[in-house]
Amino acid sequence: MHQDTVEKIEHALEGWPLLDSLPRECYGFHYRALCVPIDDRYDIFSYENAVIHKSVTAYYHEETHEYKLRMQVGFVEFCRIEYITNSLEIFGEKLSKELMQLLEDMVTFNPKNISSLVIKKGICDWAFAKELPETLEGYQLFIKPQQPVKINNGSYIIIDYVDFTHASDVTIYYNMYRDEFFGEARIHSIPDVTYDFDSNELVELQEKLEKHLVPRMREARQAADAAAHEGEA
Template sequence: MKDATKERVEKETADWQYMAELPNELHGFKLERLMEIDGDVYELFRYSSAEKHRSATAYFHEETKEYKLRVKIGLVEFCKMEYITGSFDTFELLLKTQLEGMLESLSRFDEADIGSILRSKKIMEWEYGRRLPVSLEGFQLFIAPAEPVEITNGSYIIIDYTDFAQETSFNIYYNMFRDEYFGEARIHNIPDVNYVFDSKELDELEKKLQEHLVPRLREIRQRAQQVK
């Protein structure tokens, strides 16, 4: 990180009363005051829950010269678009007015938060989804179709099988802008994409999962073990 960026962040956050007064725990998330540099990112603070495998990190991104909030759910990380700003004062205001509510939403599933487009797909009522095993090929079912999780760019995670010890997972997403289902793996937290699960309809996805889910999980596990 450039000295000028470091100096800017440290000047703007000097004697930052808001961070100093943050509660040590909110909705099951524990606070870490960081103030540390990681590559081109200056991390300010984080609320995290090891039990829930979820966190939210406030930081400054040197590349875009913006303050941001990064959310991690399982192994999936994304920026909350509504927090992105080049102004420290605006960022603080957004945190003051929205962070606690966001953490509450992150801590539990509420069907009322699900939009009408996803509801119309009947994913939460999907019988196949309700029969998915809680453990499969050494992966745990972290997110099930009955409780989809919205991330970014119009996408929801509807299936997430994860081995947290290996930082390896397989996800099925639904994207409402493309009206399409697709799959993505992470092997030691590195994305690995194929197009086997691309589907337009839930019935089509179900057939592909019946045929390819177990072989794909076996492949992912084998490749993760080879890297070790």
């Protein structure tokens, strides 16, 4: 980040009333004042809950000249588009009104956040979801279809099996605009694209999960172990 951008942001933040009004703890999240440039962004503050592996970070993005709110759920990180603005004043007003509710919704599932299209698809009451084991091949069932997590561009996380020790996961998404399911794996937090779970209907997705989920987990684990061994060499 250019030094003149850093100086501009820090000058603007000096009189930003939101920073003095934020609670130091809320719904198990702990406030952190950051005020640090990282690559092309300037992180302002965050709320982090290490117990549930979730956080939100307010930042300025130099490339787009906008203030944004970044969320992390497990190893999935995304920007909430409804908070994007080039005005610090508008950014502060929106966070002042909505941030605490956002944190609460990250702790306690709020069905109001789920689109009627997702409900109509039958994801939340999918019978197969009840058969998903809480642990599988060393992975923990972190996100369940009964409580999908809204991210961006019409997509929801509906299944997320996570291995926090190896920073790896296997994630299944549903995009309500394209009306399709798709998957992704992460190995040491690095995305690894997979097409094994591409489906249009829950019946089709179930078949592919039964066939590919465990093998995909094993592949991810082997790759994570191999990467760890390379790092030790």
